[in-house]
Amino acid sequence: xxxxxxxxxxxxxxxxxxxxxxxxxxxxxxxxxxxxxxxxxxxxxxxxxxxxxxxxxxxxxxxxxxxxxxxxxxxxxxxxxxxxxxxxxxxxxxxxxxxxxxxxxxxxxxxxxxxxxxxxxxxxxxxxxxxxxxxxxxxxxxxxxxxxxxxxxxxxxxxxxxxxxxxxxxxxxxxxxxxxxxxxxxxxxxxxxxxxxxxxxxxxxxxxxxxxxxxxxxxxxxxxxxxxxxxxxxxxxxxxxxxxxxxxxxxxxxxxxxxxxxxxxxxxxxxxxxxxxxxxxxxxxxxxxxxxxxxxxxxxxxxxxxxxxxxxxxxxxxxxxxxxxxxxxxxxxxxxxxxxxxxxxxxxxxxxxxxxxxxxxxxxxxxxxxxxxxxxxxxxxxxxxxxxxxxxxxxxxxxxxxxxxxxxxxxxxxxxxxxxxxxxxxxxxxxxxxxxxxxxxxxxxxxxxxxxxxxxxxxxxxxxxxxxxxxxxxxxxxxxxxxxxxxxxxxxxxxxxxxxxxxxxxxxxxxxxxxxxxxxxxxxxxxxxxxxxxxxxxxxxxxxxxxxxxxxxxxxxxxxxxxxxxxxxxxxxxxxxxxxxxxxxxxxxxxxxxxxxxxxxxxxxx
Amino acid sequence: xxxxxxxxxxxxxxxxxxxxxxxxxxxxxxxxxxxxxxxxxxxxxxxxxxxxxxxxxxxxxxxxxxxxxxxxxxxxxxxxxxxxxxxxxxxxxxxxxxxxxxxxxxxxxxxxxxxxxxxxxxxxxxxxxxxxxxxxxxxxxxxxxxxxxxxxxxxxxxxxxxxxxxxxxxxxxxxxxxxxxxxxxxxxxxxxxxxxxxxxxxxxxxxxxxxxxxxxxxxxxxxx
Numbered sequence: 070x071x072x073x074x075x076x077x078x079x080x081x082x083x084x085x086x087x088x089x090x091x092x093x094x095x096x097x098x099x100x101x102x103x104x105x106x107x108x109x110x111x112x113x114x115x116x117x118x119x120x121x122x123x124x125x126x127x128x129x130x131x132x133x134x135x136x137x138x139x140x141x142x143x144x145x146x147x148x149x150x151x152x153x154x155x156x157x158x159x160x161x162x163x164x165x166x167x168x169x170x171x172x173x174x175x176x177x178x179x180x181x182x183x184x185x186x187x188x189x190x191x192x193x194x195x196x197x198x199x200x201x202x203x204x205x206x207x208x209x210x211x212x213x214x215x216x217x218x219x220x221x222x223x224x225x226x227x228x229x230x231x232x233x234x235x236x237x238x239x240x241x242x243x244x245x246x247x248x249x250x251x252x253x254x255x256x257x258x259x260x261x262x263x264x265x266x267x268x269x270x271x272x273x274x275x276x277x278x279x280x281x282x283x284x285x286x287x288x289x290x291x292x293x294x295x296x297x298x299x300x301x302x303x304x305x306x307x308x309x310x311x312x313x314x315x316x317x318x319x320x321x322x323x324x325x326x327x328x329x330x331x332x333x334x335x336x337x338x339x340x341x342x343x344x345x346x347x348x349x350x351x352x353x354x355x356x357x358x359x360x361x362x363x364x365x366x367x368x369x370x371x372x373x374x375x376x377x378x379x380x381x382x383x384x385x386x387x388x389x390x391x392x393x394x395x396x397x398x399x400x401x402x403x404x405x406x407x408x409x410x411x412x413x414x415x416x417x418x419x420x421x422x423x424x425x426x427x428x429x430x431x432x433x434x435x436x437x438x439x440x441x442x443x444x445x446x447x448x449x450x451x452x453x454x455x456x457x458x459x460x461x462x463x464x465x466x467x468x469x470x471x472x473x474x475x476x477x478x479x480x481x482x483x484x485x486x487x488x489x490x491x492x493x494x495x496x497x498x499x500x501x502x503x504x505x506x507x508x509x510x511x512x513x514x515x516x517x518x519x520x521x522x523x524x525x526x527x528x529x530x531x532x533x534x535x536x537x538x539x540x541x542x543x544x545x546x547x548x549x550x551x552x553x554x555x556x557x558x559x560x561x562x563x564x565x566x567x568x569x570x571x572x573x574x575x576x577x578x579x580x581x582x583x584x585x586x587x588x589x590x591x592x593x594x595x596x597x598x599x600x601x602x603x604x605x606x607x608x609x610x611x612x613x614x615x616x617x618x619x620x621x622x623x624x625x626x627x628x629x630x631x632x633x634x635x636x637x638x639x640x641x642x643x644x645x646x647x648x649x650x651x652x653x654x655x656x657x658x659x660x661x662x663x664x665x666x667x668x669x670x671x672x673x674x675x
Numbered sequence: 676x677x678x679x680x681x682x683x684x685x686x687x688x689x690x691x692x693x694x695x696x697x698x699x700x701x702x703x704x705x706x707x708x709x710x711x712x713x714x715x716x717x718x719x720x721x722x723x724x725x726x727x728x729x730x731x732x733x734x735x736x737x738x739x740x741x742x743x744x745x746x747x748x749x750x751x752x753x754x755x756x757x758x759x760x761x762x763x764x765x766x767x768x769x770x771x772x773x774x775x776x777x778x779x780x781x782x783x784x785x786x787x788x789x790x791x792x793x794x795x796x797x798x799x800x801x802x803x804x805x806x807x808x809x810x811x812x813x814x815x816x817x818x819x820x821x822x823x824x825x826x827x828x829x830x831x832x833x834x835x836x837x838x839x840x841x842x843x844x845x846x847x848x849x850x851x852x853x854x855x856x857x858x859x860x861x862x863x864x865x866x867x868x869x870x871x872x873x874x875x876x877x878x879x880x881x882x883x884x885x886x887x888x889x890x891x892x893x894x895x896x897x898x899x
Binding site: 674 | 724726738739740766767768769774825843844849885887
């Protein structure tokens with residue numbers, strides 16, 4: 070006879086990869102690992118992980134390889150819709166508030182909640198600047214069982230104004246209540262500026278308020294048709310001053326009470342100083358929040374992919390390189406018109422003794438941002454030579470060029486290995502410059518295997534000064550006050566002070582200060598300038614991509630022998646100028662979201 | 676012998692699996708054009724990059740994803756559909772007309788036609804392109820159909836391209852005249868720069884303030 074005995078419960082196992090709230094919030098290390106996961110997930114838009122994105126503003130072009138036929142921005146371009154992360158953060162916030170044990174002090178709990186709510190506000194900000202008003206779920210965590218009324222899960226979009234209000238109020242609570250005692254408010258304790266502290270929350274508050282103010286003002290002024298009946302898109306223009314005032318007050322708080330200042334360690338070489346700002350991770354007084362990397366562990370491939378050919382580590386180089394349009398935007402020390410002097414008034418080329426002389430007296434930030442012909446990187450001189458200029462039998466100048474790295478019969482350089490060249494060459498440089506900002510001087514960082522641990526800067530003190538400048542301008546403060554902020558950046562750059570500051574000054578200052586920091590696209594959008602500047606006009610020199618081709622004169626006996634002349638050339642690897650349409654100011658609401666939630670109102674042009 | 680058996684078994688399997696795809700493709704073509712409500716003429720728009728979009732909706736289904744239909748240079752559009760009743764509507768701010776987004780109910784049964792009337796702010800008509808030597812002379816009329824102070828004529832441009840697709844994004848030559856006047860306009864342009872192209876097409880586009888898409892002459896005209 071078979072007896073049935075009860076089985077032991079050896080099949081009952083506790084999960085070893087799902088943690089309960091009690092387990093997570095009983096150990097600060099567990100909490101940190103969850104927070105680290107959230108910090109790693111807010112990587113939106115062009116960055117050192119998506120350097121290809123730099124090629125889609127008027128900062129740089131794809132260089133290596135063939136022609137890019139990009140013409141119009143798609144309706145989901147750089148669109149963010151990350152409610153999965155918001156739900157995860159909400160569960161985390163509920164956990165840190167509800168789980169009671171002695172492992173975490175009350176200060177710990179407040180700080181942890183503050184960092185999580187900051188990250189959540191940052192997600193909402195990234196959604197709002199793409200889509201306008203979005204559904205706000207506040208602290209709710211939804212669940213679904215057979216009794217759930219689905220229509221209660223379908224949250225309609227808040228208005229654009231209400232969305233910015235939520236971001237601003239969350240940042241205010243985080244800064245003034247939750248993070249007020251955070252150890253990381255002392256930036257020397259915030260290692261590599263990796264964590265949010267109260268000043269970072271205030272910086273996001275100031276940035277969001279400035280965005281809301283400019284959208285309110287300039288949408289009405291420039292693109293009044295871009296709005297929806299329910300306010301999901303379109304901030305009422307009457308609210309502009311309120312938002313500018315918030316931006317002004319918040320930036321002032323950071324300026325007056327905060328510990329940050331501009332990076333000015335090296336006052337003898339201002340270009341080198343500006344470069345050092347972006348690669349000095351320890352005790353950096355200006356960088357407030359960055360996405361950090363570490364070797365070994367987690368690195369990025371920006372240096373490896375975008376480095377100049379003559380100093381590459383493996384085979385990759387020149388993926389994305391700066392265009393002449395950006396170089397022309399940097400002012401001269403005593404001349405606000407930054408266009409390089411390539412020709413004289415009669416259209417004749419100007420001769421330069423050395424290739425680097427054409428950049429004399431330019432804004433020092435140019436040399437910290439971009440590797441220009443004749444400058445050095447890692448102590449090595451970086452040459453760019455498109456070709457030679459020789460005399461033909463009749464005494465006329467003719468331009469000769471060859472393949473990358475070619476020489477003439479006498480062994481002189483014909484076309485430098487760094488180019489530039491107008492061809493489909495893989496790894497060839499098509500613009501005549503390389504990016505220097507964030508470029509790692511560690512030789513091994515240029516290899517695929519190691520990568521670079523240079524951080525990507527998200528918030529720094531210079532932006533706070535420019536936010537204050539712009540808010541002061543829009544609030545009609547005296548010019549002496551407005552200029553006092555923007556001139557701090559200009560002094561650091563070695564260019565003349567402004568006595569009168571206009572919006573155009575601010576637009577250009579933002580362009581040259583924050584190149585390759587994922588600001589330009591969003592700034593041009595909030596000022597409603599993008600469709601005017603990037604107007605699909607091949608003859609608009611602000612729209613069409615241009616390269617700088619240096620040529621060396623090879624004509625022994627001629628007084629100009631050994632000198633340089635330059636050509637401004639349409640960038641070969643871009644077929645079309647940028648085309649930003651009115652419909653691109655707001656991404657489309659995806660049909661799949663509407664299928665799940667029919668309450669979502671479509672955006673204009675859908 | 677075993678090879679034949681294998682092949683016939685394979686064929687049987689394939690025939691069995693065909694049972695899954697039991698829908699015939701749609702056969703009925705719905706074609707039509709965007710027309711001016713007042714004049715009944717077609718409206719010329721940009722075709723390249725499919726910027727001008729119409730939407731077809733059908734009731735009675737769980738989801739409301741529209742079928743997108745793009746408008747050609749000459750104002751025409753078409754779609755291959757199943758028979759049924761559809762709602763045709765222009766996308767929001769789709770083109771250079773008043774954004775009324777009327778719904779036109781269309782019953783598709785076999786090949787069907789439908790016109791979609793709109794109120795364009797301005798139209799271009801009676802265009803005439805004449806080439807004499809190296810000079811292209813263009814005469815055309817600008818007609819205002821809707822008076823709206825926020826929608827003024829910003830500029831008018833002559834576009835020439837080496838294919839029949841001609842617009843602001845695809846052209847080898849673009850000559851712009853700011854602040855044009857209503858009524859008859861004339862423009863003479865030297866096209867010797869384009870002599871290397873064996874074939875040339877021309878069109879005129881009118882940019883209206885606050886409107887994303889230009890209004891064009893209907894289609895393009897071969898001038899060489």
